[in-house]
Amino acid sequence: MLKMVPDVVEELVVAADGKSLDQDTLRMILSEPSDHALEQALLLKEKHGGRVTVVTLTAPEVDEALFKALAKGADQAIKLNVDQTVVGSLATARALASWLRADPQRQAPDTLLLTGSYAIDDLEGEMGPCLAEMLQWPFVGVVTGLALDASGQKVTAIKEFFGGLRGEYEVDLPAVIGIQAAARPPRYVPIAKIRSFMKSATLGAAGVAPPDPAFALEISRMYVPEATGRAVMVEGSPEEASRRLVEILHQRGIV
């Protein structure tokens, strides 16, 4: 279950309604933890077999992300008919849950549902715990290590706490796991390979009922934060700026 999010490298512009992001200037990318979830799924498939199905909502740039997932080794890519840019994180989970519920095979006992542990727009909750609650499956998030038990009925998940401390958990399948980082960085796939998948592969499309808007949060105002303690900018060439920084470090007794 992958999620597209606004690319924050671009400047985010608040729309005229003052309550949402301006759709025209929005550039969407695959959420980074989602990319790690895909990588972890591919790593598990390489080790244990099985099939990797990638599901997203509709969003700008999503086709490219889905073809890329296929080029990396996913077996199937499915796009749901709900626009990611206009629904909140709760409705996103509801749409994905209805797709999962539509076919009992999608809830088979050996199903492992991976999501990104978080996304930068999870205002109403992260996808992982929401899906877990909707499906009544167990959940662990912030996971950076995942192994399938020999029985094929459990996974061992390593969850990060803080300060480098981690916990090991045993989780019964079917389960939802929120991936913070895959065991390896997401693999590189050449653009030529993605293009060839764009020509030869097809994306699956699935229709779900519009997600229930109940308990959606109403945003009264969205705005760019005012800088509270803006840094003093040191100008000039690298040499000039460095000389000035050395002075600052000297005054503080660091050099």
Add this chain to the structure above:
Amino acid sequence: MNTDILVLAEHFKGEATEITFEMLGVARTLAAALHGQVAAVVIGADTARLAARLGAADTVLAVEQAPAAMMSSESTVPLLQQLLARRPARLVLVAGTNICMGIGAKLALRLQWPYVNFCKAVNATDGVLTFTSLLFGGKILADLRLPDNRGIVSLYPGSFPPDAGQSERAPTVEKIDLPVEAGRVVFKRLIEPDATDVDITKQEVLVAVGRGIESQDNLSLAEDLAAVLQGAVCASRPVIDQGWLPLTRQVGKSGMTVKPKCYLAAGLSGAPEHVEGMKNSALTIAINKDAAAPIFDVAHYGICGDLLEILPVLTEAIKARKGA
């Protein structure tokens, strides 16, 4: 209508974590505005000792359980649901930490209440509550209201003063027996970090690198600078995830919280989960190509430029100064 507030106290290795006091401080503000009471929930073993620290709450509800119960949303959520059936509250505050991740979102769905994530500020003027959440990696704020002031709010750690939730007062402690469901998630063991590496929390100078370092080869630029400053190199999440530096060098939400004399952040955008781990550095200097990077709102001094150009020049300038 009086609005009672429930705070899920977070604790680790028998100690209440800082976010617990941040939550209690916020709960006191909310209770004052809404004429309600504050109850703190402690789930775990040896709750009496923990409860004694939570005097900012009017009542501490102590739920004796195996220590692992708190470590999983799977066991915590049903306990909270049962507790709320006995002790109604309209607002529930949970920690926006890795430990508690998932508890708020799941509980909200179970209770059919709205949930506010990433809450950075709370305003309670004339009994009207406004919650402000930090979205899109710190680039956008959103103001929200909860209908009937009812909901679950996850507080972003480090956003509220923990002192406001400290009190010498002895709270009323009430022990509550609740059955725990047989878990489909079993906490097996705690994994301690590798103790053989440099302890970045004890360094006076840290050179921190982010995505802007671009490749593992470029790390030597940061190593060279750290060496002349007698410090160490640390990094944000993306660099660690690439495997370029060990987990022990990570600063931020999942990593270390550091307070060095000098934190030099190179090629780091300043995502909230990183800033959480370094915002109390005595002096922060940021180098970033993007003049709009949020790190410049945290830093004392900034250079807008390419770290690959600036770091070697800065290293040489420090060497020259030391030689003088």
